[in-house]
Amino acid sequence: MSTKDITLTVNGETHSLTVEPRMLLIHAIREELDLTGSHIGCDTGNCGACTVVKDGEAIKSCLTFAVQADGSEIETVEGMEDHPDADGGLHPIQEGFEQEHGLQCGYCTPGMIMAGKAILDENPNPTEEEIREGISGNLCRCTGYQNIVKSIQYASDKLDENGEVAAADGGRAETDGGFTCGVENCCGGTGFDHTGGDNE
Amino acid sequence: MKSAPFEHHEPETVAEAVSLLEALDEPTILAGGQSLVPMLRFRLANPDAVIDLNRIDELDYLEEADGMLRIGALARHVDIEESALIADRYGSFADAAPLVADPQIRNRGTIAGSVAQADPKGDWASVLLAHDGEVVARGPDGERVIPADEFFLLPYDTTLDENEMITELRVPTPLDREGSAYHKLKRKTGDYAMAGSAVRIVLDEEGTIETAGIGLTAVDITNVRATDAEESLVGERPSKEAFKQAGELAAEQSHPESDEHGDASYKERMVNVLTQRALADAAERAGLVVKRVTA
Ligand SMILES: Cc1cc2nc3c(=O)[nH]c(=O)nc-3n(C[C@H](O)[C@H](O)[C@H](O)COP(=O)(O)OP(=O)(O)OC[C@H]3O[C@@H](n4cnc5c(N)ncnc54)[C@H](O)[C@@H]3O)c2cc1C
Ligand code: FES
Ligand code: FES
Numbered sequence: 001m002s003t004k005d006i007t008l009t010v011n012g013e014t015h016s017l018t019v020e021p022r023m024l025l026i027h028a029i030r031e032e033l034d035l036t037g038s039h040i041g042c043d044t045g046n047c048g049a050c051t052v053v054k055d056g057e058a059i060k061s062c063l064t065f066a067v068q069a070d071g072s073e074i075e076t077v078e079g080m081e082d083h084p085d086a087d088g089g090l091h092p093i094q095e096g097f098e099q100e101h102g103l104q105c106g107y108c109t110p111g112m113i114m115a116g117k118a119i120l121d122e123n124p125n126p127t128e129e130e131i132r133e134g135i136s137g138n139l140c141r142c143t144g145y146q147n148i149v150k151s152i153q154y155a156s157d158k159l160d161e162n163g164e165v166a167a168a169d170g171g172r173a174e175t176d177g178g179f180t181c182g183v184e185n186c187c188g189g190t191g192f193d194h195t196g197g198d199n200e
Numbered sequence: 201m202k203s204a205p206f207e208h209h210e211p212e213t214v215a216e217a218v219s220l221l222e223a224l225d226e227p228t229i230l231a232g233g234q235s236l237v238p239m240l241r242f243r244l245a246n247p248d249a250v251i252d253l254n255r256i257d258e259l260d261y262l263e264e265a266d267g268m269l270r271i272g273a274l275a276r277h278v279d280i281e282e283s284a285l286i287a288d289r290y291g292s293f294a295d296a297a298p299l300v301a302d303p304q305i306r307n308r309g310t311i312a313g314s315v316a317q318a319d320p321k322g323d324w325a326s327v328l329l330a331h332d333g334e335v336v337a338r339g340p341d342g343e344r345v346i347p348a349d350e351f352f353l354l355p356y357d358t359t360l361d362e363n364e365m366i367t368e369l370r371v372p373t374p375l376d377r378e379g380s381a382y383h384k385l386k387r388k389t390g391d392y393a394m395a396g397s398a399v400r401i402v403l404d405e406e407g408t409i410e411t412a413g414i415g416l417t418a419v420d421i422t423n424v425r426a427t428d429a430e431e432s433l434v435g436e437r438p439s440k441e442a443f444k445q446a447g448e449l450a451a452e453q454s455h456p457e458s459d460e461h462g463d464a465s466y467k468e469r470m471v472n473v474l475t476q477r478a479l480a481d482a483a484e485r486a487g488l489v490v491k492r493v494t495a
Pocket of ligand 1: 044045046228229230231232233234235236237253273299300301302305308309310311312313314315316317321322323324364365366367390391392393
C-alpha cells in the first residue's frame with residue numbers, strides 16, 4: 001500500500017502526516033488531526049458542512065485528497081478564536097452566529113462560518129445578495145438561512161467598527177504594517193522601521 | 201465509501217505528465233477533482249494510478265493570443281468568473297461561470313476538467329460548441345487540435361485518446377458586432393442545468409446575422425448544437441420573430457428526458473425560451489436591442 005508524507009499547516013500549526021493518497025482532506029483533518037469541528041454532511045460535495053479555507057479560498061474538504069493539500073495553509077473553525085480579529089474571545093463571525101441566532105442544531109455551522117470568513121476576507125462589506133451567493137454551496141436544514149445571513153452581516157459591521165477604532169487610535173490597535181494611514185513613514189505604513197535602527 | 205487505493209503522481213510539466221500517461225497502466229487524470237473525487241469514492245473509477253495536474257504551472261492561464269481566447273487546463277471556474285477580459289468581451293463565458301455549481305466548487309473545478317468529464321448536464325461544453333471552440337490535446341505523438349463539434353461522443357465519453365490529456369481549450373476572439381450569452385434553468389443555486397442554451401451571433405455591416413452558434417445543455421446524450429436553429433438565423437436580421445423561430449427549432453432538435461424535475465415537453469419548452477432569451481442578450485451585446493421574451 002503506497003503512502004505519502006505530507007505537511008499541512010492547520011490554523012497556524014504545522015503537522016507532518018503519512019497518508020494514503022486516497023485519504024480525503026476532511027478525514028485527515030478530523031481523524032488524523034482530531035479537529036472534529038469540520039463536519040461531513042453528504043460526502044458528495046453538496047452540503048458544504050466540510051468547508052475549510054485552503055490558501056485563502058473556501059473549498060469542500062470532501063472533494064480534495066489530503067495529498068493535494070500538501071504544503072498548504074488550512075483554516076478550520078477551531079482556529080477562529082485564535083484569529084487576531086477575535087481579540088481573545090469569539091471571532092466576530094462566531095459572535096454573529098450567537099447574537100443573531102444563526103444556528104439551531106449547529107451541524108452546518110462550522111462550514112457556514114468558514115464560508116462566511118472567505119466572503120469577508122475577499123469583501124469586508126458584502127451586500128445581502130453577495131452573502132447569499134457566498135453561502136450558496138452550504139445547506140442548512142434548520143434555520144431557513146435568514147439568521148445566517150444576519151450573522152455574517154453582524155460580523156461585517158463588527159469588523160468595520162473594529163477597523164474604525166483602530167483608525168481612531170492612530171493604528172496602534174493593529175501594529176506591524178497591517179494598517180496604513182496613507183502618510184509615508186508615519187504610523188507603521190510602508191518602509192517604516194519600528195525599531196528605529198537603520199531606517200534612512 | 202473510500203476510493204480504492206491508488207498511486208498519486210504529481211508531474212510538474214506537461215511533458216512529464218504525458219510520459220506518465222504513456223508509462224502507467226490506465227492512469228486517470230485529476231484536475232480540480234470536483235467530479236473525479238466522488239467518482240473514485242463511489243468506485244465508478246478504479247485506477248491504479250492518478251496523475252494530478254495541479255502542480256503543472258504552465259497549464260494555469262487564461263489569455264488572448266494569436267486570435268484566440270486560450271484557457272489552460274488548470275484555469276478554474278472562478279478564474280473565468282473574476283476575469284475582466286471575460287467580463288468585457290465574452291458574454292456567454294461571463295454568464296455561465298457564476299451559474300456553475302457553487303463558490304467552493306468553482307474555486308477548484310477547471311473548465312477543461314468539465315469538458316473532459318463530458319457530462320451532458322455540464323455548462324462549458326455548450327459554450328464551447330456555440331463558439332466553434334477547439335480542444336487542444338497532447339499525447340505521445342505530440343499535439344492534436346480537436347474541434348468541439350467532434351469531441352463529445354456519449355455521456356462521459358469523448359474522442360480524447362486514453363494516453364492524451366487536454367492542455368488547452370480555445371475559441372476565436374470576438375469579432376466586431378459579435379455577441380454571446382448563456383441562459384440556464386436550474387431548480388436552485390448549485391444545481392446542474394435542467395436545460396441550458398449558449399448562443400453566439402455575429403452580424404455583418406448591415407446588421408444581418410452572418411454566423412450563429414447555439415449549444416444546448418442537458419437535453420440530449422451529449423451537449424449538442426441546435427443546427428436547424430443556427431441555419432434559420434443566418435441571413436436574417438435579429439428580430440423577435442427570427443428568435444422565436446430559432447427557439448422553436450432548438451426545442452424541436454432537443455431530446456430531453458422526463459425526470460423528477462420536469463417532463464420532456466416542459467424541458468423542450470424551456471429550451472425554446474432560454475434560447476430566445478440568450479439570443480436577445482447576444483444581439484444586445486452585438487450592439488442591438490431586441491425585446492426580451494418574458495413567457
Ligand atoms: C455538487 C456539484 C455541483 C456541480 N454543478 C455543476 C454545474 O452546475 N455545472 C457544471 O458544468 N458542472 C457542475 N459540477 C461539476 C464541476 O463543474 C467540475 O468542476 C467539473 O465537472 C470537473 O472539473 P474538475 O477540474 O473538477 O475535473 P476532475 O474532477 O478532476 O476530472 C473530471 C474528469 O475529467 C478528466 N480530466 C480532467 N482534466 C483533464 C485534462 N486536462 N485532460 C484530460 N482529462 C481530464 C478526469 O480524468 C476525470 O475523468 C458540479 C459538481 C459538484 C460536485
Ligand atoms: S461533506 Fe463535503 S460537501 Fe457535504
Ligand atoms: S443549524 Fe441545523 S443544519 Fe444548519
